[in-house]
Amino acid sequence: MTRIINPIPAALLEALRSIGYTLDTALADIIDNSITAQASKISVRFLWDAGKPWIAVCDDGFGMSQDELVEAMRFGSKSPIENRDSDDLGRFGLGMKTASISQCRRMTVLSSDKGRISACEWNLNCLSKDDKAECGTQVLSEDDWRKDAVLRELSKEFFGKNKSGTIILWRDLDPGLGDPKEANGEQRFSAQMDIARKHLELVFHRFLSPSVGQKKIGVDFNDTPLEAFNPFGPSVPARQELPVEKIMVQGHAIVVQPYVLPHHSKAGSVAEYQKYAGDEGYLHNQGFYIYRNRRLIIKATWFRLIPKDELNKLIRIRVDIPNALDDMWRIDVKKSQANPPEIVRRELKRVINKISGAGRIVFTNRATRLQNRTITPVWAREVVDGQVKYLVNEAHPLLKALLKDMPDEQSDRLRACLELVNSTFPYDMYYADAADDKTEFAESAPGDETVRQVGLQLVKALRSCGFDGAELRKQLENAEFFKCSPEMLEEILSLEGSAQ
Numbered sequence: 023m024t025r026i027i028n029p030i031p032a033a034l035l036e037a038l039r040s041i042g043y044t045l046d047t048a049l050a051d052i053i054d055n056s057i058t059a060q061a062s063k064i065s066v067r068f069l070w071d072a073g074k075p076w077i078a079v080c081d082d083g084f085g086m087s088q089d090e091l092v093e094a095m096r097f098g099s100k101s102p103i104e105n106r107d108s109d110d111l112g113r114f115g116l117g118m119k120t121a122s123i124s125q126c127r128r129m130t131v132l133s134s135d136k137g138r139i140s141a142c143e144w145n146l147n148c149l150s151k152d153d154k155a156e157c158g159t160q161v162l163s164e165d166d167w168r169k170d171a172v173l174r175e176l177s178k179e180f181f182g183k184n185k186s187g188t189i190i191l192w193r194d195l196d197p198g199l200g201d202p203k204e205a206n207g208e209q210r211f212s213a214q215m216d217i218a219r220k221h222l223e224l225v226f227h228r229f230l231s232p233s234v235g236q237k238k239i240g241v242d243f244n245d246t247p248l249e250a251f252n253p254f255g256p257s258v259p260a261r262q263e264l265p266v267e268k269i270m271v272q273g274h275a276i277v278v279q280p281y282v283l284p285h286h287s288k289a290g291s292v293a294e295y296q297k298y299a300g301d302e303g304y305l306h307n308q309g310f311y312i313y314r315n316r317r318l319i320i321k322a323t324w325f326r327l328i329p330k331d332e333l334n335k336l337i338r339i340r341v342d343i344p345n346a347l348d349d350m351w352r353i354d355v356k357k358s359q360a361n362p363p364e365i366v367r368r369e370l371k372r373v374i375n376k377i378s379g380a381g382r383i384v385f386t387n388r389a390t391r392l393q394n395r396t397i398t399p400v401w402a403r404e405v406v407d408g409q410v411k412y413l414v415n416e417a418h419p420l421l422k423a424l425l426k427d428m429p430d431e432q433s434d435r436l437r438a439c440l441e442l443v444n445s446t447f448p449y450d451m452y453y454a455d456a457a458d459d460k461t462e463f464a465e466s467a468p469g470d471e472t473v474r475q476v477g478l479q480l481v482k483a484l485r486s487c488g489f490d491g492a493e494l495r496k497q498l499e500n501a502e503f504f505k506c507s508p509e510m511l512e513e514i515l516s517l518e519g520s521a522q
């Protein structure tokens with residue numbers, strides 16, 4: 023005889039509370055539903071309420087009838103195997119429930135279908151301990167929910183006459199969000215709401231600030247609108263947008279758009295550079311940003327295809343995936359994890375190989391520019407067998423002239439000194455400093471007297487190397503160190519001329 027073994031709802035639900043949502047991922051899952059319900063405005067309301075804090079997400083989407091709402095309250099209301107509309111942000115038929123109970127023990131849904139309001143509630147405090155009786159969910163009558171002051175006020179504010187929409191209210195919040203028994207409970211609550219807000223500004227930035235032709239969705243936290251945070255720095259002038267690539271999988275396109283953010287010397291302002299660094303910094307925030315139907319699921323990862331590297335730290339790659347490929351990407355219930363299938367991994371690796379140089383170019387461009395500015399640099403960069411070396415340049419006029427005029431014994435000593443300097447260049451120390459955004463390198467600004475002295479010696483050296491007239495002046499104007507006013511340049515030339 024077959025014996026049916028039913029799960030014990032109380033135990034199952036308590037366990038489901040811990041599948042790993044945080045306040046921000048839970049709120050994002052609720053907002054997904056509002057977006058799928060074609061809301062234009064989503065208001066997140068929250069109140070400490072004298073130690074009885076609550077959070078509500080209220081939208082003006084198409085709402086639900088009573089039957090639809092009852093079905094929506096069911097865990098697994100829609101199977102992941104069922105086909106969904108291409109713009110549906112849902113997948114598992116779980117989010118509204120699992121996200122809510124991860125943050126609270128009492129979740130009430132009030133939904134208006136063109137003015138007809140229905141209400142249902144999950145209350146984990148009412149779960150029975152066996153698999154038979156009450157299991158914590160109920161339909162609330164109009165009398166019941168109208169007696170409830172919070173629901174009454176919210177419905178008054180958000181459900182105008184004949185208007186549709188949905189309110190998800192969380193009460194009996196998890197003490198981790200702010201424990202009323204603790205002195206700093208309220209501060210903790212508002213600090214966590216601040217963190218959640220930042221997260222949502224990133225996750226939904228393409229809805230908050232859509233591209234041309236796409237619908238804008240307004241989200242606010244207690245009436246303060248969220249501001250889109252686009253991690254690709256759209257307003258930074260020196261940002262590079264590299265060519266788009268399309269990866270076709272089972273007839274569906276995955277669109278890959280790489281960006282290289284500017285080096286801090288070109289980012290416009292320190293504030294602008296810091297803004298896109300994010301709290302974790304550029305090194306951490308490099309990588310792929312995966313969007314499913316324009317909603318960010320996973321950010322700043324290379325999927326272990328390459329390590330996070332200083333020289334790639336300005337590269338961020340936007341990847342748009344359609345929900346038709348959910349299965350292959352193994353999207354998790356919280357919509358915060360995804361793994362590319364092997365065939366996509368290979369293509370992504372190819373894209374990285376092609377562009378990982380681009381991040382390097384931003385850094386090395388700087389070095390190249392510094393070198394090109396001077397006609398004969400003081401420091402020479404040499405690449406021998408793929409190894410980079412920095413050497414004091416013996417071709418620099420001043421050094422060349424000095425070596426030429428010295429007796430052999432002294433020039434040998436000087437060369438030994440230069441060899442010492444060259445072979446002990448502190449590459450590690452320099453690399454660490456150069457990679458750190460906070461390092462400010464001193465721009466050497468010698469005093470007038472030093473410039474005059476070095477200038478005179480340089481002019482003599484250039485003459486002894488055969489420079490004269492306009493050529494001499496050009497060499498001088500472009501020499502490193504020798505950054506002086508045109509008047510000083512004239513003075514040096516005339517001083518040197520009179521000394522001849």
Ligand SMILES: Nc1ncnc2c1ncn2[C@@H]1O[C@H](COP(=O)(O)OP(=O)(O)OP(=O)(O)O)[C@@H](O)[C@H]1O
Binds near residue numbers: 187188
């Ligand atoms: N704000 C809302 N407006 C209208 N309908 C909603 C809203 N929230 C939820 N629903 C309905 O409730 C159903 C269940 O939502 P739930 O989030 O639990 O699952 P899902 O969105 O289908 O999938 P997922 O688990 O991936 O989020 C939805 O499919 C939708 O029909």
Ligand SMILES: [Mg+2]
Binds near residue numbers: 116
């Ligand atoms: Mg959902």
